[in-house]
Amino acid sequence: MKTPIYDFLENYSRSDTLRLHMPGHKGKAPAPLKAFECDITEISGADSLFEASGIIEESEKNTSRLYHTVRTCYSTGGSTLCIQTMLALMKQENRTVIAVRNVHRSFLAACALLDIQPLWLFPDYSGGILSGGFPYDKAEEMLKQHRNACIYLTSPDYLGKTADIGGISKLCHRYNAVLLVDNAHGAHTVAMGTHPSQLGADICCDSAHKMLPALTGGAYLHIMNPAYADRAKAAMSLFGSTSPSYLIMASLDLCAGYIAERLEDDVKRAVCALDALRKRISGRYEVYSGEPFHLTLLCDGKDLADQLRSFGIECEYADSGCIVLLFSPMNTPEEIERTADILMKCAPKPPVCSGKISFLQPETALKVREAVLSDYEEIPVEESEGRICAGVNVPCPPAVPVAASGEIIDKNCIKIFKRYGILTVNVVK
Ligand SMILES: Cc1ncc(COP(=O)(O)O)c(C=O)c1O
16 A cells, blocks of 8 residues: 555655755654544543543643733644634634634634624735735724624734734723634744733734644633633534544644743744845845734745745745744744845845735625535536635635625625735625
8 A cells, every 4th residue: 555645755854855845843853742642532531621630720821821811722733723712612602703804714614603793903014915014993893883792803814914903802801892812823923022922912822833842732811811711622622523632732832841841942043043144135135014923925936936945945835925944942043044145146036926916805695504504516616706715725825715605706806816816706696
């Protein structure tokens, strides 16, 4: 029998590729973890993730202290499971969900599962669907109209841009609204004092596996608002597997030790090296400004990704307008310097399609849930004008929806689909 997945992984791990993509461990174990020996189930003494009262609870409390939260719950289903949990908690209180549009697809999927119809806040876009500024005035207007609400936003977003969580949380709390933050890309920011738990968010999720040395799937649901501390586990168990991976939990356990003992130093060292890299390449590249570990360059990203691959660097994301090189505190200054050397050898081409995308709210014909659960067909994007978007049809990464499920695809959506290389779309039959 052929073993295509194992062979690929073996080859990749044997190569000297510099991994400027997730997961955050970059292929280096912070401590030895024996895969098969440590893979168990809920035997006596091993506790149980959704009813934790033993070793899992103890470990979660260690992490909670590091993040200054009321409660931190481990997830072995990534931030996806945490997002489902956050939204289930909002559903239980019948809150209106106001979401900044550049959400990850997991948000829309959770809305479909929970029958939540979000109200959208379109950010002030800066050239694409992935990133943008927070529209305060529109947000305040919506909070005035919806007195039992929450705001859901993504920060850092896929390009590394961060929102003013402190300011937005004050706005939310003025209107008794709850602030939920998708901090999937920001578990490391606790070492810089810019974690949502330090800035006033009520609940947030971190994909520990994206930015810290945790195994893929390892994430945190951080609860800062005590109202949700006791309900979180039950909400999480609605969606999570009854066989959560002990390997992933063990990697989160080890990660707590890493955060306590090494994170701050590693962050300082890496940020210093990344600052030097940014200075060095500034004459050659247009660098998008954002959180330090996301190095986003505005150029023909696909072409640059190919050039970098030929020098042994694999990026996180590339499209015709940008490339994201994702570092983590596990990257050494030498690796960052090696990246700078290679970037100086590459010749970036201008973005293939630059210019501002005006992203307007398409008309809504069906609720998200109805659209996601209807019979659908896949058709070429060119033929989709006037049809209702069904399932979330987005490239992964970045997995940000162009048309949300239930919206009528218009000319503008088609333009954006094409820009992101999306050739077909699922529409309601
Ligand atoms: C912004 C954002 N939110 C949520 C997720 C889902 O996270 P996970 O893969 O940990 O389930 C992702 C995944 O890439 C993401 O980029």
